[in-house]
Amino acid sequence: MPAHVPDLTALTLLVAVARTTSLAEAARELDLSVQAASARIRSVERRLGAPVLQRGRQGRRSSRLTARGALLVEWAGPVLDAARDLDAAVTALRPPQPDADPVVLAVAPTVAEHLLPGWLVHLRAGPGGEVALLGGDATLDDPAGDPAGAVRDGAAAVGVVETGTALAGLHATTVATDDLVLVVSPGHPWAGGPGVDAAELAATPQITRRPGGGARGALADALAEAVPGVAPAAPVCELATDAAVRAAVRADAGPAVLPRLAVAADLATGALTEVAVHGLQTRREFRAVWPEGTSLRGTARDLLRIATGGRLR
Incomplete structure (x- = not known):
């Protein structure tokens, strides 16, 4: 785990404190003692290097979030949602x-x-x-x-x-419906360009899933329809999961075609760049x-x- 990320129980506790405005009530919801809950909060503060709950006049921890604590609660939301999924x-x-x-x-x-x-x-x-x-x-x-x-x-x-x-x-x-997206790292020569056509994509080695996995079969069918008789280039590498493919693209190992569902977050943050592909039908149902x-x-x-x-x- 990254060095500064609190554990999921501590994040869940902090979110509960924000909602209930009570450390004791939040502890009861998570079936923790107040002492154990306080220890979880201290662990968050050690990782953050600053308080997440305000102190009273005598230095006692209250149940009011600091500005840093409030931001951490907001940023923890997607992490906890992903954990529930x-x-x-x-x-x-x-x-x-x-x-x-x-x-x-x-x-x-x-x-x-x-x-x-x-x-x-x-x-x-x-x-x-x-x-x-x-x-x-x-x-x-x-x-x-x-x-x-x-x-x-x-x-x-x-x-x-x-x-x-x-x-x-x-x-x-x-x-559901989805389409396939050609993605590259922000430093790739295709990033920010006018896009590529189906023939150029077929001729370019890509990072792919292993045969039978993910969108590989759908891409092969789409390329066969767009550029019949053209054999796609051998892949740069074949990986087991979309997550592994995304990581390789971010490391600038090559381009990849993935479901938009898989790359939406990376596109939103700018970790990956979408490249237009002209003459290729990639919509899926x-x-x-x-x-x-x-x-x-x-x-x-x-x-x-x-x-x-x-x-x-």
Whole structure:
């Protein structure tokens, strides 16, 4: 961890103090003693090098935030939100308990990595229910599974696929759309330029996911349509996750094409720069599928209502 980042419990405690205006009340919410809560606050102040709660006349710590403390609470929000997303996603990765009857999902990699955690957080905060991801024991070298096939075979109750075409034997509804984005480091020669065409992109070695992972297949299909008969250049390197690809691009190891969902934060902060690609269709549609002639019920229906923003047809 970075040297000056407080632990998640300390950040959660400080946010609770800001909301309740009481260190004692915040400690009760987190099932901590006041002494333990005070120790957590001291640890935050040691990392910050300054108080986060104001002191009274006798030097006693109050429950009023200092200006630094208030800023830390604001900046901690996205970190704690991400931790809640991760906690919900990790729960879906855990093997089901023997007496559990979870809804089994089969989803495309981009959906699992960038959309599913948020859906699971909303499910947990609302109706609840157990969800398990199909294929969690596969190795990273295995090709991506077929969510539609898993639903047809009965291995999964619901799938989320990356396609806009008809799916035989399945009901389908759109849950999200996204496009692929060419990104480079701010110091790359393409940064700030007029962009590239599909042929130049195909001829340029890129940082990619391993075969079957992330957006690699979608990019290959788009390039094959835009520049038929042209074989893409061999990749600079093949990595296991979008996070690893983003880190390599930030280190100026080369360009990469990733889902906008994966790079939105880096683009907003300027850590990565988007490059226009002319003549390439990169829009993608993600659709939830379930067996034709059936109706989703219980947790499966609740999850799909969340994924579709409250609608389900």
